Amino acid sequence: MWTGPRALSSIDESLQSIRNDVVRLDNELKQLTHRQGGLQRQRVQLLNDIAEVRLSALDVGEIKANFRSADQQALDILSQRDLAITDIDARVSQCHQAVQAAESRRHDLLEAVNKKSQALADIEAAVQSELQGDSVYQAQLSQARQAESIAQQAAHKVAQARTDMAEKAEPYQADKLFMYLWERHFGTPDYSANLFARFMDSWVARLIGFEPARVDYWNLTAIPERLLAHANGVKEAAEIEFEAVQAIEKQHLDAAGAEQVEVQLQALRTSVDEQDDEIETLESDLNALISQRDAFVTGADEYMQRCFATLRDAMEQADLASVNSYVRETSSSVDDVRLDEIHRVDRQLSELKSDLEDVRAMHERRLDKLKELEKVRRDFKNSRFDDVRSGFDNEALIATVLGQFIQGLVSGSDVWRVIQRHQRYRDIGASPDFGSGGLGQIGDILSDELLRGSRRSRRSRSTWHWPKPRRGGGGFNFPSRGGGSGDGGGFTTGGGF
Template identity: 30%
Template sequence: MMSGRQTLGEIDRAVDDSRARVAAVEARVEAAEQQLQAQRRGQLEDYKALAQLRVGLLADAALLNHLDQSEQQVTALLAQRETALTLLTEQIQFAESAFRTLESERNGQAARVDAAVQAADAAEAHTQARLGADDAYKARLEGATEAERKAAHAAEKADRSEAEREEKGVSYRDDPLFMYLWKRRYGRPEYRAWRLTRWLDGKVARLIGYADAGANYARLNEIPERLREHATALATAAEVEVAALKELDEAARVEDGIPTLDAEIVEAQAALEAIDQRIAQARSDLQGLEVRKAFYAAGQDDYSAKALELVTSELQRDDLLELRREALATPFPEDDLIVARLLEREDELRRLDGALEPLRASLVQARQRLVEVETLRSDFKRNRYDRADSRFGNEAMIAMMLGQFLNGALDRRNLWRVMQEQQRYRPERSDPGFGSGAFGRGTVWGGGLGDARRQSDIFGGLGRGSAGRTGGSGAAGKRGGNSGGFRTGGGF
């Protein structure tokens, strides 16, 4: 068994792990992008150095001046990029601080919800103990239990009789002559027929022994009907007994102030939900900032794009290409060294470009996984699966499914379905199957879950089989297994 808070801790660790993965991939992308920028700027510097060697031969310093201007523009764009990135980083830090503040506020409010739940749970346990010691209440409970037992027994007898009617009636229903006379209501007061028809029907009846067979078939049909009528009457009587017991439970709850405690839970929960809405907005804002930062890391921001466009356009100029061809044709070793360095840079640029594509795809995937696990955490908290009385049945399965989710082998929808199936709320002191809650008709005992009447659909069938815990026996136990005070999950 795994508590809701332990499960939330596992999800928190999954969020931290996802963030670490995003940061690691982002750092690799940013490093590769910076290397690309350095190589492109290095190309401009190499062409500038080549032009400086050739300026005397060209008798024209225009190209050199143009390269100087381009380099200055690229440097200015990258400086602006650094300024904008610094501002964005500060915004992210502020948003993270605001998010942590809201999370802290939520933790405090969640603790208040848990305290209200525990107070209601303790109050219900006290009320149940008081009722359990009351002789008049015990008599009413025993009466309801006995009425329920009789109703269940009568229903079982009616079911068996109806099944016997279906089984033993096959031979009658498969006999066409018998069914002909039966449908014509032969031998009964309501039988009507012409004289010749009556004479022929009589011959058929004597031929197949209809007198005895008809009487037997009539009894075979009549007995289940009477048993069902009796079972229905006993079920109605049981409903009356259980309703009276439920009234005693409700009156005891009111007398001990439990509805007021339920209202406090609802109020505390509403405040918690309001904080959750603010957290959702803060998380959305933070994610938007982090996406913008990812663009900077990948060199896809406006400043990097403009710098890349400028460098690319410069490197494609005809006069630069002509300068390179002329340098290859000269016998000067200085020219050859610069051209060789340009060729090395081109090889390195191709390698870096090839390495960046999968890194960028990995970054997108890592960010999507982070958003998924953060959404999972938000859903978990919004449904209050982290409450003090929340439990998850299969700890190993939850851990395994979380691992598969982080590795991309499981999507959030299926993981959430598994969590819903495994999650239960278990009151620590009170018993939702106490008293009128033991008969499979809902329960007034919320176990600290708030307005028990509003939650009655949640508790449908809860506590059946628990009559033995309250001094009863029989019918409730026969009609369902012991729930152990659990209910299925699905939100508070």
């Protein structure tokens, strides 16, 4: 079984692999873009050479001037572009280093958190061992279990009574005349009507035998309400017994110094959360810088566009069709070679364009993968899956899915679903279902209607420490209860997330 920190490390390794791919594709795009600019300038130079030898003096002067000016402008623009690339590369590198430094600090803080969490678990384990032999505690725990059982039975009776009422009430509710009189409270002190209406209602009541049916229907609807009142009463009694169990547990924990350790743990956890916020901000900044750099590495930046436009304008001013025709009509093998070279350059530019499109598409896909896996890692941290109490079975499957993600075979949501499914509680000493932790959730036993105005699940006020999920996190798989054993050995690992 992987520990939580080991699983996080595996995610980080996959992230680094994708980042390395992005850097590699960045370099490929830079080389292709640089080569594209060089071929464009080479094409202009070849045209300039042909014009210098073969065109008329007047045309030569104009075309050479245009070509030389365009070439110089292109060189100047590319020099400015090189400076801009150097600047954006430096900013990306600086931000990347900041992310790595923040992740390193986070790693150190997490180690401190898990050490402190283990220390708290050791204290809780010692307290639980003491409570196993505490007769007062065991007696109170027994009372709480009995009260819980009574509350469960009462809740079951309420549910059964409501089911019975829903079935048996159908004939009454289907009788429109009966329901008309019932809703007007006929036959009760709440009934109010004028003389004529009273006469007609009385006639209808005699006609359908309303009075005995009214009594039966009232009893049918009153039973669930009476049981509900009883269920609420025994629920409150069970809560009192539960709180008495917790009071003894907390008394022993305080005597063992657990409160101070828990305060220290919470302070460390807050520091980790703050570090995660910093990492998230830095990663957002880094992704924004990478997006800016993408324009340069793909040749879509303003500098390269200006360079291409300058060279394109210069070439458009020369009648290239005339140049081609003129050269073919002459006997100069030198010009023929130059024209063939232009055609070769054009073919290379066409192939280069296709290569650029392919590499750009791969680059964009890797960036998308990077963002997907960064989200998986944020969800992992927010769910506290990197806690010392967290573990992962079937680590081979998780490693395989991460590998498939890197290859582009599965999505980030697929990775997260596998991680959630195989996250388990990891036993580090103290048992989360010991004592009060093993009692059923009284608040969860009853339905929402039964709970109106009362406290909800006790898990959030458990005596024993348990990592609480952060914003956006799903939290741990709670161990399923195995009877609330006093010795803390009755739970099993949770199944679904």
